[in-house]
Amino acid sequence: MTTTRGDGSNLGGARARPDVAGPGGRREEAAAGGAVGGWVTTLRRRSTRRYIGWAIVVAVPSLMLRLWAVDALGVNSDEAVYAGQAASLARDPAFLPFFPVFRAHPLLFQSLLSLEYRAFGVTTLGGRLLAVAFGMGTVWLTYAIGARLYGRRVGTLAALLVGVMPYTVVVSRQILLDTPMAFFAALALYLLIRYVQTDRATWLYASAVALGLSTLTKETAILLAGGIYAFFALTRKTRLRLGQAALAVAVLVLTVLPYPISLKLAGHTSTGGAFLTWQLLRRPNHTWWFYLQAVPPALGLGVVAVAVVGIVLMRRVLTWSEHLLLAWITVPCLFFEVWAVKGFQYLLPIAVPVAVLAAMVVVSVPLPQVRWRVAARTVTTAGLRAAVAVLLVASLAVTSWNRVQPDSGGSSFLAGTGGVPGGREAGEWIDANLPVGAELLALGPSMANILQFYGGHKVRALSVSPNPLYRNPVYEPVINPDLQIRQGNVQYLVWDSFSAGRSSFFSRRLLSFAERYHGRVVHQEFITATTDEGPVREPVITIYEVRS
Amino acid sequence: MRRRLAAAVGALALAIGPGAVAAPAAAAPPAPPDSAQDLPTATPIKHFLVLMQENHSFDNYFGTYPGADGIPKGTCMPVDPVHEPASDCVRPYHLEEQAITDMGHNSDVFDAEYDGGKMDGFVSVFADQPTVGTRAMGHYDDRDLPFYWNVADNYVLFDRLFTSAATGSVNNHFFWTTAQAGNPDADRLLPGGFDHLTTIFDRLQKAGVSWKFYVQNYRPNVNFRTATTGIAEASAQLVWVPLLSFNRFLDDPALNSRIVDMSEYYKDAAAGTLPAVSFMVPFGASEHPPGSIEAGERFVRSLVSALMTSPSWDSSAFMWTYDDWGGWYDHVAPPKVDRFGYGFRSPALLVSPYARKGHVDHTTLDFTSELKFIENNWGVEPLASRDRAANDITSAFDFSAGPREPVLLGRSRVPPEPADTPAATVYASYGVAVSLLVPFLLAPLRSSASRLRRKGVRS
Known part of the structure; x- marks a missing residue:
């Protein structure tokens, strides 16, 4: 039996293409061109045009699903809190009496939003557009991760999946911390991959900063450090030196420090502590089955099924790439399953690795070569792969399209899924x-x-x-x-x-x-x-x- | 406009329970026509509401209010002003939560306290009453009366409103409604009633100006004819509602139907059907010692709040006063205008969308000044010499400005703590974190770029 990979690469870790990072992998030439003429030359290149074409294919539906009637429903409770905090930070007197800056989570996203509010005034649309921008950034990072691990086709498909996935679409249309948190988490994952591929410690430190920023957006992102630990503990691909690990941890701590420091300087140390205490002691707000019931449909049942089936099929030939992605998925899933407080959007950071895994499976999982004749047409393995990809994308896009309609968004009262009617x-x-x-x-x-x-x-x-x-x-x-x-x-x-x-x-x-x-x-x-x-x-x- | 919408909805929905409301707000029938709005008036005030509370002097409530003519520095009331005026004295003091008693407040007490204009009898007059002691020199402030002081801060406080009669409740209530002392001989109700007097309500009725007399916990069966049945608690209603001592106001349905329970006030306010002129009296929440001043304040607050949320707010004025000084110290010797008064000053406050903000009005007024305003505003004849000569309250208004939006005032004097927004701290600390990404990203990117350049040169 002959097996093929989507990019023609062989098994055993060579799926990774460390030097593919831009249009046609010719970044060095573009850089050498320097001037305008160089850019024109680059744009005329077929590979560049194809790259732009695929970028449009990914960006247009992603943007459309995120912007369609984005402000048709009012904010929900969490959005009100975050937008209110940002408005208070922007010193809008209408919000100062009701939304203290220090409430629960760190303030990175609220700080960025407050700058926007200072410039353009407090609007829910402005807050949601900022969340959409982070969501689109996550789509791009998904491409970068997929392309770096498995090639551009996987990157493109993974980006498209994340772009139209109900989970990411619904959450990134709201003024929530989870979308920017997932963006920084995806950035941390990308930089970590660069580290593993190049063994250059500076990538590791940059990844630590990105994870720190993710934590500064929402503290639950720190769980991903557990995923990183699990990966390095299990992988044989690279050996993390103790000094590098210590320095990375120090950089992570340094990045996260503004949270306790600003609390301390503002005299609100007890705020964070009280919130943590309450979170530890509060009663469960959902059943044990909550994530199983809520998240796979939001990720796309097809996407999850493809990823799971593919991983099972490839279980004997999994590389460090899959190990890393699985670690990135498993640790937060396990933690939040055990944690009493459950929330629909808490698992958003797993959307990127799930999409990359599913795309990898669709594009490059080893399959027997077929050549069937069906109704005077030839069905090939590549054709089957394309059909599955189209099916997955279409099913996600249709679901998302239905979810973003104003009359359906307001009918669900699940926190994080939309607005509250009226x-x-x-x-x-x-x-x-x-x-x-x-x-x-x-x-x-x-x-x-x-x-x-x-x-x-x-x-x-x-x-x-x-x-x-x-x-x-x-x-x-x-x-x-x-x-x-x-x-x-x-x-x-x-x-x-x-x-x-x-x-x-x-x-x-x-x-x-x-x-x-x-x-x-x-x-x-x-x-x-x-x-x-x-x-x-x-x-x-x-x-x-x-x-x- | 805000209140029109509220009126429409209010008229629709008195149902309890969210499911009980059968129709949407938009389907509400229109509110009944507001006849008071159609009457010609000299000012934008289409609804004038007056409330008479009980038994406090100006200095007792606002003696320490900044900007008002309050208790002079160095005040010390002689214990024995006749024999030893310089030996011992009592300084005004904060009553805090001391129990108070109903001190004497008839014309004899007034004369003793007034002492021919020397104003030095406020302690000595109660020398033989150990339960009173020096209590007359006690006073309240914003710790005890936060809502009233908030009103003064935001609307109008009158510091020269004198009680009309230098005596107790009966004659002052008659001055309030007829501009005359009801009983020239004593501060008592006449057993045969007061049909000989003309009231402001007669004037209004004749002129076709709508009016109502709202009575807290109104008992329709209590009037001057039934007073002999000995309903002790009902005697207050009889004194505080002078109309119940007039045969015509008892027998004529057109008049009697306008004396109603206070609960109708809330309905009228909510529905936007307040009459042009509303008189109001309390029953249990009168602030009459030894009653709770807090209960009175809550009662007045609920009346004011109902007006502020009413569709009628934009064209309303609500004023409340105290029928007599209750025996409490006040430092201003009242002017002598006739054989009945004036009496000592009473607290008086005005809330209106046209009221000057935080204004202390120093115009000399008495209860007939309210009548004067009614007469001037709706063009009805004065009732007697007192209201003819009185100043009215126009100086408290600023009609050149548009109506102010209502501000529901609370019972807290502590201004809301400004929200703590250490924006600079947040921006600085989070900015440092974000900026960390730049060098950590640039370093590997630069090294990758130079590596690629080297590869390019070699090839």
């Missing part, structure tokens, strides 16, 4: 209609964040526990809400179906307050739900005015 509209109504100084009591902190972001009024949450062990320390509990309403400190109650679905107890309690304190409905937001009897408008947010 949240923006209710917040804007509050901003336009309620007097300055009015205080509101919402069911839960998620809706409270959204309403504070759009509404410019203090919104507290009924479900925030007075017990510090059971609440996010950044949220202020409402001690004796009955008394707060009776004393006139809270003038409005906000019921929402999103929070009510999570806690019927607090929903009932809030409605009892509305009844007890002369609750008068002053505003409602609706969605149209499809029932057996046709479309029905259902209230998703109701605002009551109350008085004692």
Whole structure:
């Protein structure tokens, strides 16, 4: 049986093509050309044109899926917090009272966003465009990783998969930390590959900086250091010298230092500690099956299946490249599976290695050469590979396209998957209609964040526990809400179906307050739900005015 | 506009429970026509609301308010002003949470405290009352009255509003509604009622100007005819609602229907159907010692908040005063305008979208100044010489500016802590981290480039 690899390379590690890094691998010539004439020559070259063509093939659907109706839905709770922090950093007085800069996570993304806000003002679109930029950067890095490990075809297919993958598309359309975190993680992976391929320690240190920046974006990225450790512990490809390892760790620590330093300088050391304590002690928010149920469909079941089947088939001939990618995937998966707190977007950094593995399998997994005649056409192995690639890309793109439609994005209440229906509209109504100084009591902190972001009024949450062990320390509990309403400190109650679905107890309690304190409905937001009897408008947010 | 929308929705939805609201806000029927809005007025004020609380002097509430005519430095009230005026004295002091009692506040107490204009009898008058002691010299400040002080900071505080009569509640309430002392002989209700007097409500009714008298915990069966039945707690309602001592206001449905429970105020405010003129009196939250001043403050706050969230806010003015000084110290000797008054100063505050911000108004006023404003604004005749001669409250307004957006004021005097935004620290520390990437990326890139160049030269 004859086997082939997508790039014609042989097995046993030679899949890696360390010197392929740009159009046609002729970077040195382009560099030597120097002047404009050199660029013109380069552009006229067929390989360059092909490179640009493929770049367009990847970039256009990726961009389109990320930008389509990107601001059609209002921000969700996490987006409100991060955008609010950035707005506070930009010293926007409308957000300063409601969004303290130091809340939970590090502030790299918020700092970058705040610079944008300083220049162009606070808009949710601006925040989402910055996230999209990081998402597109991740697509490019996926190409670079795939191309460096397995050649340009794998790189291109992997980039296309990441570009249209529902997981990356949905998350990168939101003002979340995960997309920039995944970008820096992908950069760290790319630089690490350069180190392994060249054995030059400076790449390792650069990778440490990138991992540090990823950690500065969201602290969970530090888990990937475990993946790196696992890789070096298992691989025979390269030996990591102790001095280099120590220096890399020092560089990583140096890069991450701004987080504790800025907390210390700003006198908020307890903020980070309290948040960590709460994370360690809080109750699980999802079942053990959550990731299995939520993430593979978002990655693309076909993509996951191809990657798994390919890895199983190649289990005896796996190289350091697959070892590295698998380590990059396994460690965060294992950690978050065990960790009580689960979130849809937490595993985003695995999207890149999964896509690269799947692309590698499609393009270059050893397959028997076939030449079948089907309906007067010849089906070859290459043709089959192309068909699988098209199928994978198309299935992901169609799923993503459906997910980015405004009417579907708002129907899911899973954190990280989209906006909250009516949240923006209710917040804007509050901003336009309620007097300055009015205080509101919402069911839960998620809706409270959204309403504070759009509404410019203090919104507290009924479900925030007075017990510090059971609440996010950044949220202020409402001690004796009955008394707060009776004393006139809270003038409005906000019921929402999103929070009510999570806690019927607090929903009932809030409605009892509305009844007890002369609750008068002053505003409602609706969605149209499809029932057996046709479309029905259902209230998703109701605002009551109350008085004692 | 904000309040029109609120009115539309408010009129629609009184239902409880999110599912109980059958129709969207857009389908709400229009709010009932606001007749007060259509009446011609001399000012942009289409809704004037006045509330009469109980028994505090200006210095008792605002004696230490910056910029107001408060307690003079060095004040020390002689314990025995007649025999030993210089020997022992009591300085004004913060009452903190001391229990207070209902001190005497009739014309005899006034005369003793006034002492012919020497204003030195505030301690000696209670010398034989150990439960009172020196309490009259106690005062409150923003620690005790945060909402009122916040109102003063944002709207108007009057520091020369004198109670109309140098006596207690009855005559002052009659001055408030008729511009005359109800009973010239004593501060008591007349058993036969007061049908001989003309009230501001008669004037308004005749002129077709809408009005209501809102009464907290209103008991419709309590009036001057039933007072003899001995409902002790109801006597306050009788004193504080002078209309209940008029046969015509009891018998004429067109008039009687306008005396309503305070709960109607909240409905009217929410629906945008407030009348042109609203008089209000408390029942349990009057601040009358020994009652809780905090409860009174919460009550007033809820009234003001309801107005601020009402569609009528843009054309409203809400003023509240205290019917008498309650025996408390006040340092300003009241002018003598006739045989009844003035009495000592009372706290008075005005909230309106046209009120000057943080303004302390020094115009000399009494309760009939409110009547004067009503008369001037809606073009009705004065009731008596007192309101004819009174200053009105126009100086507290700035009608040249557009209506201000409402600000719901809290019961906290501590200004919200400015959010801590150490932007420079964050930018510097994170900037250093990002800049680390540059040398660590440049170094390997440069070495790769030079290696490629060397390869190029060799080939």
